[in-house]
Amino acid sequence: MLAKRAGLKRTGKSCRLRWLNYLRPDIKRGNLTPQEQLLILELHAKWGNRWSKIAQQLPGRTDNEIKNYWRTRVQKQARQLNIESGSKKFLDAVRCFWMPRLLQKIDQTSSNHYSLITMDENPAYFSASPTVTSLSTSSTPVGDLTGASNQFKGNLSSMSIPIIPSPDSMKISQLPEISEHTTSPSNAFDNNVYNNSIHDSCYVDTNSYNMEGFNLGPMSAIETYDISQFDFHMANSEWVNGQHDRYFMEHGYNVTV
């Protein structure tokens, strides 16, 4: 009726879509925030391509927008790495690199200081493990990963999630460098090291956020891989701290301010 009466050269269905995806007053403009991106990654792991369902969890975002984000950003990165999206490698890349990266970005855009104590329940991509394994970016082993450390009582950057290759302990320096292959897709994920370690599983140590002597800088394990090619299109953050709290609380993190 609207299409007819307005004299639009559109079908009713087209009008409806135009309204839903663009004209609606509650539509949120601008790039997806790191928090939203993280949530999308997590929910996609849980629900797959259920864009409308995912969109329900992101107020002001449309299923179309989320779908476009996934196809143009996430899948693009997968292609550049010669990883089939949806494959186990792809999921590993998401949880081992992209999600921690996003967490770091969240930290950087957050004005509050947090200390992540434990994860009682892990986000969908993370598999919980009590395993504590050495991980190093240099020839210096990480060593003792237990005990409290003020190092992890700073801001969220200390929330670096120790991505731990398993089952065998190994130094991150043994892992293949991707940075040399930023222009041509890397097959680094296909080599034996990857297949034998990260590919199998990436553990998130649930007990290692307050570790004495854990001398890795935040995200250092991640930075060993040059993932600068992963463009997450960081937006001007509309992050408010209440949401920040809520997100981590809802996902099983204990957050103290």
Place this chain on the structure above:
DNA sequence: AAGGAGGGCAACCGCCTTCAA
């Protein structure tokens, strides 16, 4: 400055479901 390439995103397509007549 021009034009080609690639990316982002709104719009469209097609299939399935729902609902009212």
Place this chain on the structure above:
DNA sequence: CTTGAAGGCGGTTGCCCTCCT
């Protein structure tokens, strides 16, 4: 119960803009 219109949703297309040469 049937049928057709409308809604819902995932996949795809094409336009427009930016960047690079």
